[in-house]
Amino acid sequence: MKPDQPCPCGSDRPYARCCGPLHAGASAATAEALMRSRYAAFALGLDNYLLATWHRTTRPAAIDHDDTHPPKWIGLQVKAYRQLDAEHAEVEFVARYRVGGRAHRLHELSRFVLEDGRWFYVDGTLY
Incomplete structure (x- = not known):
C-alpha cells in the first residue's frame, strides 16, 4: 500500500499517518486505534501483525483463511468505544466485506487488554 493512500480503516487519514506506523511496530494509543489497525491488517493480509496483536491467552496458532473465496474488506464503522x-x-x-460478489457484515463487541504499554485483542462477541 502506498503511504499517501487513504488508510483502509476508514479514518480519512493517509495510511502513513494512521495504521502504517502501527503495522511497522509502533504501539497503539488506544484499544480503538488497535482495532482499526487490525481491520486494516485484515484488509491488507498482514497475518503476522494480527497474530502479534492478539493476546497470548486467546491467540490461535495461525490465521485460517479460505483462499478459494478470500474476502474483500470494504468498510468499517466504529459504533462504540468504552474504556x-x-x-x-x-x-x-461493524466491518463490511464481500465474498464472491456477495456483501456481508461482521458486527462484534471486541475486548482488549493493556499489558506492558501495549494493547492486545483478547476476544469478541458476535452480534
Missing part, C-alpha cells in the same frame, strides 16, 4: 478501566476496553464495530 472500562486503565487496562481494559471494548470496541463495538
Whole structure:
C-alpha cells in the first residue's frame, strides 16, 4: 500500500499517518486505534501483525483463511468505544466485506487488554 493512500480503516487519514506506523511496530494509543489497525491488517493480509496483536491467552496458532473465496474488506464503522478501566476496553464495530460478489457484515463487541504499554485483542462477541 502506498503511504499517501487513504488508510483502509476508514479514518480519512493517509495510511502513513494512521495504521502504517502501527503495522511497522509502533504501539497503539488506544484499544480503538488497535482495532482499526487490525481491520486494516485484515484488509491488507498482514497475518503476522494480527497474530502479534492478539493476546497470548486467546491467540490461535495461525490465521485460517479460505483462499478459494478470500474476502474483500470494504468498510468499517466504529459504533462504540468504552474504556472500562486503565487496562481494559471494548470496541463495538461493524466491518463490511464481500465474498464472491456477495456483501456481508461482521458486527462484534471486541475486548482488549493493556499489558506492558501495549494493547492486545483478547476476544469478541458476535452480534
